[in-house]
Amino acid sequence: MYIRATGNISPQKTFGHPPMEEAPVAYAGNRLACFEPDYKEFIDPKLIRRMSRIIRMGVAAAMECLKEADVKVPDAIVTGTAYGCMEDTSSFLSKMVEFNEELLTPTAFIQSTHNTIGAQIGLMLQCNNYNNAYVHRGFSFESALLDGMLLLKEKEATTVLVGAVDEIINNSHAILSRMGLYKQGPVSNLEIYKTIPIAIGTKGTIAGEGAAFFMLASEASATDYAKLDGLHTFYKPAGVKEIERQISSFLEKQAININDIDLVITGKNGDAASDKIYDQLGQTVFNNSSMVNYKHLCGEFPTASSFAFWLAANIAKSGKTPALLGQSNSANKTIKRVLVYNHYMNMHHSLFLLSAC
Amino acid sequence: MNEPVFIAGTGIISAIGNNVAQCFDALENSRAGIGPMKYLDSVHKHRLPVAEVKLSNEELAKLAGLPKTKSRTALLSLIAAKEALSNSGIENITKWRTGFLSANSVGGMDKTENFFKTFLADNNKGRLRDVVDHECGAVTELVADALGIKDHISTISTACSSSANSIFLGARLIRNDILDVVVAGGTDALTKFTLNGFNTLMIVDEKLCQPFDENRRGLNLGEGAGYVVLVSDKVAATLKNKPSVKLSGYCNANDAYHQTASSPEGTGSYLAMSGALKRSGLQPADIDYINLHGTGTQNNDIAEGTAIKRLFAPHYPKMSSTKTFTGHTLGASGGIEGVFSVLALQHGIIFPNLRLETPMKDLPFVPEREVIKNVKMKHVLSNSFGFGGNCSSLIFSKV
Numbered sequence: 001m002y003i004r005a006t007g008n009i010s011p012q013k014t015f016g017h018p019p020m021e022e023a024p025v026a027y028a029g030n031r032l033a034c035f036e037p038d039y040k041e042f043i044d045p046k047l048i049r050r051m052s053r054i055i056r057m058g059v060a061a062a063m064e065c066l067k068e069a070d071v072k073v074p075d076a077i078v079t080g081t082a083y084g085c086m087e088d089t090s091s092f093l094s095k096m097v098e099f100n101e102e103l104l105t106p107t108a109f110i111q112s113t114h115n116t117i118g119a120q121i122g123l124m125l126q127c128n129n130y131n132n133a134y135v136h137r138g139f140s141f142e143s144a145l146l147d148g149m150l151l152l153k154e155k156e157a158t159t160v161l162v163g164a165v166d167e168i169i170n171n172s173h174a175i176l177s178r179m180g181l182y183k184q185g186p187v188s189n190l191e192i193y194k195t196i197p198i199a200i201g202t203k204g205t206i207a208g209e210g211a212a213f214f215m216l217a218s219e220a221s222a223t224d225y226a227k228l229d230g231l232h233t234f235y236k237p238a239g240v241k242e243i244e245r246q247i248s249s250f251l252e253k254q255a256i257n258i259n260d261i262d263l264v265i266t267g268k269n270g271d272a273a274s275d276k277i278y279d280q281l282g283q284t285v286f287n288n289s290s291m292v293n294y295k296h297l298c299g300e301f302p303t304a305s306s307f308a309f310w311l312a313a314n315i316a317k318s319g320k321t322p323a324l325l326g327q328s329n330s331a332n333k334t335i336k337r338v339l340v341y342n343h344y345m346n347m348h349h350s351l352f353l354l355s356a357c
Numbered sequence: 358m359n360e361p362v363f364i365a366g367t368g369i370i371s372a373i374g375n376n377v378a379q380c381f382d383a384l385e386n387s388r389a390g391i392g393p394m395k396y397l398d399s400v401h402k403h404r405l406p407v408a409e410v411k412l413s414n415e416e417l418a419k420l421a422g423l424p425k426t427k428s429r430t431a432l433l434s435l436i437a438a439k440e441a442l443s444n445s446g447i448e449n450i451t452k453w454r455t456g457f458l459s460a461n462s463v464g465g466m467d468k469t470e471n472f473f474k475t476f477l478a479d480n481n482k483g484r485l486r487d488v489v490d491h492e493c494g495a496v497t498e499l500v501a502d503a504l505g506i507k508d509h510i511s512t513i514s515t516a517c518s519s520s521a522n523s524i525f526l527g528a529r530l531i532r533n534d535i536l537d538v539v540v541a542g543g544t545d546a547l548t549k550f551t552l553n554g555f556n557t558l559m560i561v562d563e564k565l566c567q568p569f570d571e572n573r574r575g576l577n578l579g580e581g582a583g584y585v586v587l588v589s590d591k592v593a594a595t596l597k598n599k600p601s602v603k604l605s606g607y608c609n610a611n612d613a614y615h616q617t618a619s620s621p622e623g624t625g626s627y628l629a630m631s632g633a634l635k636r637s638g639l640q641p642a643d644i645d646y647i648n649l650h651g652t653g654t655q656n657n658d659i660a661e662g663t664a665i666k667r668l669f670a671p672h673y674p675k676m677s678s679t680k681t682f683t684g685h686t687l688g689a690s691g692g693i694e695g696v697f698s699v700l701a702l703q704h705g706i707i708f709p710n711l712r713l714e715t716p717m718k719d720l721p722f723v724p725e726r727e728v729i730k731n732v733k734m735k736h737v738l739s740n741s742f743g744f745g746g747n748c749s750s751l752i753f754s755k756v
Contacts, residue, residue, distance in 0.1 A: 110617050
């Protein structure tokens with residue numbers, strides 16, 4: 001199966017025709033916010049006014065993807081989101097508390113449901129086909145992707161629009177900060193891996209968000225980004241040994257070994273405990289691999305792996321790492337096969353394997 | 358891709374009982390579970406009847422074996438999922454590739470909405486343990502961890518069709534040889550968030566709901582959890598009690614009409630039902646009973662009824678909405694009503710559509726008002742339609 005098109009709204013300039021050879025955007029502070037496009041091109045202005053920010057981002061990323069794929073109505077729409085439409089949820093909840101369950105209006109409630117974005121896309125396209133929404137934390141995007149891949153395999157669909165959306169809002173940033181997720185004090189996204197002293201590292205990461213959509217297709221086309229060879233997830237592994245075993249058995253199932261991988265994209269996020277896992281794998285299974293990170297670009301959030309998927313698709317297409325990555329890699333040959341290994345809080349681990357067409 | 362997927366076990370907790378046997382007894386004896394609000398602390402307490410599970414969080418926690426501070430959504434889920442697993446007769450789930458696919462609409466919102474009172478006044482206040490399981494997926498993980506399931510876990514949230522979609526996905530994961538055993542269904546606890554949300558839409562009935570009645574006024578919200586244990590042929594062969602029911606059809610379609618309302622002609626409902634029939638290789642005349650979505654709102658019942666008319670005319674199967682017993686349990690409804698559909702097949706019984714007084718004048722059929730026993734049944738269709746136009750239908754068949 002193939003990745004025919006993408007649409008990505010993120011804290012980098014990834015939307016439309018991304019300037020892949022420009023340096024990444026630097027941020028001061030522990031919260032990265034998306035660059036939002038001019039929505040008028042993609043959504044009816046009457047509708048834009050009614051939509052909250054995450055719905056606009058999700059719908060616009062989906063529309064861009066459909067346009068690039070030249071697909072008017074996909075055979076299925078599958079979305080993933082960990083937190084759902086936070087702004088709508090928080091708004092309805094706040095008013096409900098503030099006005100003691102009186103004087104409420106329905107709009108925020110209606111838009112707070114987790115399937116809102118998939119439903120809005122279906123509505124705009126007048127698409128009566130399969131439509132599903134996954135909401136499983138760090139597996140939300142992976143669950144949506146698996147569903148899309150199965151639909152192609154089952155021949156239930158030839159084109160599936162798969163996407164992930166998550167936003168960070170003031171209330172969620174405040175709560176997650178209190179839970180200790182983010183770095184405190186001055187921090188720059190471009191420096192998160194270089195904590196001092198390096199050997200100890202610091203606690204916490206930087207918050208991010210994004211909306212990334214992909215057109216999966218069963219048949220090849222002239223403009224595909226990459227082939228999607230495989231997906232594997234595993235939950236709460238007992239330790240690094242189990243992670244190594246899961247990675248090896250995934251590669252075995254794909255009938256390749258680690259030397260066949262030209263680039264490994266890992267989900268390092270600057271949090272010392274979280275990054276230790278990647279460092280340990282760098283000593284073992286990824287010992288000889290060329291490795292790069294991506295969360296300095298988009299921040300950490302449960303569906304951040306969708307950004308890595310976008311990045312991997314672009315790298316497989318061009319054969320090289322873009323300047324946008326802001327990192328060099330030791331691969332001195334054309335990159336043909338990319339492995340993404342990501343974990344969210346050491347609970348949700350995922351592997352994506354993509355290759356050049 | 359068409360290997361049979363069997364129902365090896367069922368588990369349920371709802372307003373009409375804390376397990377399958379209690380719920381069945383209530384259904385058989387026309388005993389509804391809707392009434393004045395007792396456990397949810399809402400200002401609408403004296404105005405809006407609800408279908409609550411008749412246990413406090415402390416009592417539920419004891420039954421579930423979880424701390425009482427955990428979300429009611431998780432407590433309900435674990436009780437029903439445990440029953441389903443024990444009912445399946447599978448001795449050791451770790452022998453198989455086992456998955457837990459759950460669905461819910463608002464996760465740990467019952468805790469979050471209380472946290473928010475303190476938090477809004479001061480962002481540094483409010484107990485974090487009340488928001489730590491806010492995410493829909495966090496509720497699923499509490500239960501998966503307690504059940505010891507880790508091979509595959511996921512959560513679906515497509516409003517009121519959520520748990521029909523998780524059962525549907527479970528069958529696909531077995532047919533694709535990814536899993537052998539799947540505990541699939543959904544859970545939702547009543548929350549002020551949901552109650553007030555539906556209240557602003559002005560579709561909550563201040564009396565007991567009357568689905569498919571000409572003078573219907575709206576829905577009653579309910580809570581609960583329902584799960585089935587889906588197994589492959591290979592697993593079924595190892596069971597002492599061979600499963601008597603299989604999941605033979607399923608379909609997910611979208612109405613693509615409005616974020617909350619159904620199209621007048623029920624396009625999504627029609628596509629879901631006809632798609633499920635096609636998948637199972639059955640004709641409309643093969644369906645013996647339809648467990649209706651039947652919420653009791655003006656809009657749903659005419660849309661669903663019109664779609665049924667288009668698909669089944671002139672020979673209508675027996676039908677009823679068991680939401681007249683359990684209220685609308687939202688993300689749990691596909692799971693709860695899936696279990697009811699299995700029970701109908703196993704016992705040859707049609708459950709009544711309670712409180713139906715005046716049949717809808719625009720529909721050529723009338724749902725059953727009384728219990729009918731000793732019915733020879735082979736195939737039951739279960740409908741779950743939701744916000745966002747998400748429509749799913751499941752077909753359960755006698756083996």
